[in-house]
Structures are given as structure tokens and as C-alpha cells.
Amino acid sequence: MLPSADEDLKRAPTEQGAPVPGRPAAFLLLGLPVFLFWLITWQVATDGPLVRVDRRVSHALVHPDRFCHFLSDLGSVEVAVPVLAVVLGYVAVQGRQADAARWWLPPVAAAVLMALVPALIVPLKETIARYGPPTMPPAAGYYPSGHTATATIAYGAATLVLLPWLPSDHARRELVVTCVAVNVGVGFGLVRSGYHWPLDVVASWCLCTVLLTGLALVIRLSTDPGQGPSGTPD
Numbered sequence: 001m002l003p004s005a006d007e008d009l010k011r012a013p014t015e016q017g018a019p020v021p022g023r024p025a026a027f028l029l030l031g032l033p034v035f036l037f038w039l040i041t042w043q044v045a046t047d048g049p050l051v052r053v054d055r056r057v058s059h060a061l062v063h064p065d066r067f068c069h070f071l072s073d074l075g076s077v078e079v080a081v082p083v084l085a086v087v088l089g090y091v092a093v094q095g096r097q098a099d100a101a102r103w104w105l106p107p108v109a110a111a112v113l114m115a116l117v118p119a120l121i122v123p124l125k126e127t128i129a130r131y132g133p134p135t136m137p138p139a140a141g142y143y144p145s146g147h148t149a150t151a152t153i154a155y156g157a158a159t160l161v162l163l164p165w166l167p168s169d170h171a172r173r174e175l176v177v178t179c180v181a182v183n184v185g186v187g188f189g190l191v192r193s194g195y196h197w198p199l200d201v202v203a204s205w206c207l208c209t210v211l212l213t214g215l216a217l218v219i220r221l222s223t224d225p226g227q228g229p230s231g232t233p234d
Contacts, residue, residue, distance in 0.1 A: 029213040037206040040199050044130055044143050054199045058133055062194040071189025074182060075147030080154035084114055087158040094165055105222040110157035113215055117153050120207070121146050135194030145196045148204035151186040155179050156212045160219055 043050035073079060088107040095103025121144060130143035159179040166172050187201040 030210055033206040033209040037203055037210075040203045040206070041124075041128065041143075044199060044203075045128055050199070054197050057198050058191065058194075061191050061198070062133065062135060064135070064193045068189040068192040071185040072147060072193050072195055073189075075145075075151035075186040075190065077150055080150050081114065084110065084154040084158045087162055091161045091165060100223075102222040106161040106219045109215055109218045110161050113157055113211060114153055116211075117149050118146075120211075121149050121204075130197075130200070133194045133197055142196055143200045144203040144207060145187075145190060145200040146204075147190055147195070148183075148187055148201045149208055152183050152205060152208035153211060155182055156208065157215055160212065160216055164219070164223060 040050065042048065088110055092104065092107045095106075124144055125141040125146070128143045129140035131138065131140055132142040136142070156179060159175055162175065163172050166175065183205070187205070190196040190201055191198050
């Protein structure tokens, strides 16, 4: 018996593409980070009560050592950007060899996003003109943290473009956990070493969460509905 027109219409959304993220996910990945970034920026710009808490937390955490310096260095352009470049090259080659549709879009989008980081962070630094912790020379431009933004976008974008090519859910979970751990380590190292206030780091995380969510949507649109480039379900 042939399927009816009503049944075809019911199946159409599933066949045409992936479902749109629900409201809770959109709030956690977009609404909440945007609100927190606005709140932190407002407090820093007006020297609000949250800034006083920030100073006390910084005073309690600052204790420079070699390991913390190593962690903070993972957020430098010289380290994070080459890691992203290697991953983007690998993903581009894999996509081209697999003849995947729009194989070039995720690597290009990730590279453009990485290039936009200075264009977003530098004007914010100049506008807010926040002075650094007492351990740093007296100069403005510490908010938000550029090292944190570099690490979050570089390692986060590398993770997002690589995820569809991993063969198992376990490998994907391990990659995500590693990415989160590295970025937490970078933020902790920056604060522990006295390079940044804690709110400098948190604000960068909030801003970059929004940017990476946009990249994730681009990657989602570049893959075939219901299937990743490797042939495994998204």
C-alpha cells in the first residue's frame, strides 16, 4: 500500500534536515553567555560590587609557579593557532578525499572566526581600559582576556570541526573533555600567575561561547542531514 500524502508531510522535516536546537539549549549557549558578558562588562566599567569580589578572589588565587606559566602559555597565539591550523588542514584533506558536500566550509569558517578574535577583543580592551592585577605593570587593556579568547576559539573550533570525523561517541566525548580541560587550565594559569583578573577570563569564555555556537551551526549546515562526514549519525 502506497503511503498517503499526509504521511509524506509528517516525514518531511526529518528527511530535509537536522532539528533546530530547543529553547533550553539556545538559552544556555546564547542567552546566558550574552547576559553574563553584559553583566560583567557593566560591573567592570562602573567598578561595581562584582569587581570587589573579583579582586578578593584574585588575591586569594595568585601564586605564580612554572606549571601555571605553562598553562597560561597554552593560550598564546604561538601555541594555540598552529594547533588549529593543523586540525583545519587535516579536516580539509579528509573532506576533500571523502568528496563531502561543502567540505571546505567548516575549515574556512573556523579560520575566519580565529582571525576575527583580535578585531573583537582589541576594541573591547581599549574601550573598557581595565588595569591589570598588582603583579602586572601599570597599564590598561586587560579586559577581556586575549589569551583566554585565543585558546577558547582555537581549541574550541578545532574540536568542533574534528568531531564529525571521529569514529565513535567515546572518542568525541574524550575530545570535548580534553578541550574543556585545556581551556579551564589556561584560564586558571592566567589567574594563578597574576596575568589577569578572574572576571577577565570569565568574560572571554562567555563571549567565545556565543561565537563557537555560531560556528557549530555553520558546521551543522555543512553536513548532510542525519549523517556526519564520516557516515556516522551526528
